[in-house]
Amino acid sequence: VQLVESGGGLVQAGGSLRLSCAASGRTLSSIGMGWFRQAPGKEREFVGGYRWYGGSTVYADSVKGRFTISSVNAKNTVYLQMNSLKPEDTAVYYCAASGTLYSGEDITRYAYWGQGTQVTVSS
Numbered sequence: 001v002q003l004v005e006s007g008g009g010l011v012q013a014g015g016s017l018r019l020s021c022a023a024s025g026r027t028l029s030s031i032g033m034g035w036f037r038q039a040p041g042k043e044r045e046f047v048g049g050y051r052w053y054g055g056s057t058v059y060a061d062s063v064k065g066r067f068t069i070s071s072v073n074a075k076n077t078v079y080l081q082m083n084s085l086k087p088e089d090t091a092v093y094y095c096a097a098s099g100t101l102y103s104g105e106d107i108t109r110y111a112y113w114g115q116g117t118q119v120t121v122s123s
Contacts, residue, residue, distance in 0.1 A: 001023060001025040001031065001099065001111075001112040002024050002112075003021055003022070003023050003095050003096070003097060003113065003114035004021070004022045004115070005019060005020065005021050005022075005093070005095050005115060005116065005117045006019070006020045006117060007020050007117060008093060008117030008119045009119070009120070010120045010121075010122065011121055013086055013087055013121055013123050014084060015121070016081070016084075017082045017085065018079055018081045018082070019079065019082070019093055019117060020077055020078075021078045021079075021095030022076060022077045023076045023078065023097060024076060030100075030101070031098055031099055031100065031101070032049060032050070032051045032097070032100065032101050032103030032104075033049065033051075033052070033078050033095060033097055033098075034046065034047075034048070034049045034096045034103055034104075034105075034110055035047040035050075035069065035093060035094070035096075036093070036094045036096060036107065036110075037091035037092065037093045037119075038091055038092050038094070038116075039088075039090060039091040039092075044094070044107060045060070046060050046104075046105035046107065047060055047067065047080070047093070048063065048067060048069050049069070049103030049104055049105070050070075050103055051101060051103045052071065056103070057069045058103065058104060058105075063089075066082065066084045066085075067080060067082050067083070068081045068083075078095060080095075082119070085119075086121060087122070089121050090120050091118075091119060092116040092117065092118050092119075093116065093117055093118075094114055094115075094116045096110035096112060096113045097112040098110050098111060098112075099112065
């Protein structure tokens with residue numbers, strides 16, 4: 001599975017950004033996707049997960065109600081819509097694919113990773 005992210009940038013607190021993750025390489029309906037982020041000096045953390053089959057989502061408490069994961073199946077693309085952004089959301093954001101149906105927070109279960117895209121939220 002190949003993953004290519006786009007859509008990062010600089011935004012003021014309270015603003016919005018939408019990240020995209022274009023996937024290719026295998027039948028996407030059989031895999032789970034995750035969004036993670038890593039701030040300087042911190043470990044990579046789970047943001048949310050998406051299962052192509054059925055479209056179910058799960059979110060970290062820190063982003064619940066502000067971030068939304070969706071997809072356009074015909075484009076094999078998953079989106080992370082980020083609203084009400086805060087300075088603490090500043091990080092490099094990664095999309096990942098598990099290779100199975102798993103789409104939860106266990107980072108070790110994701111085998112494929114995108115290159116990451118920087119999101120910076122100014123106060």
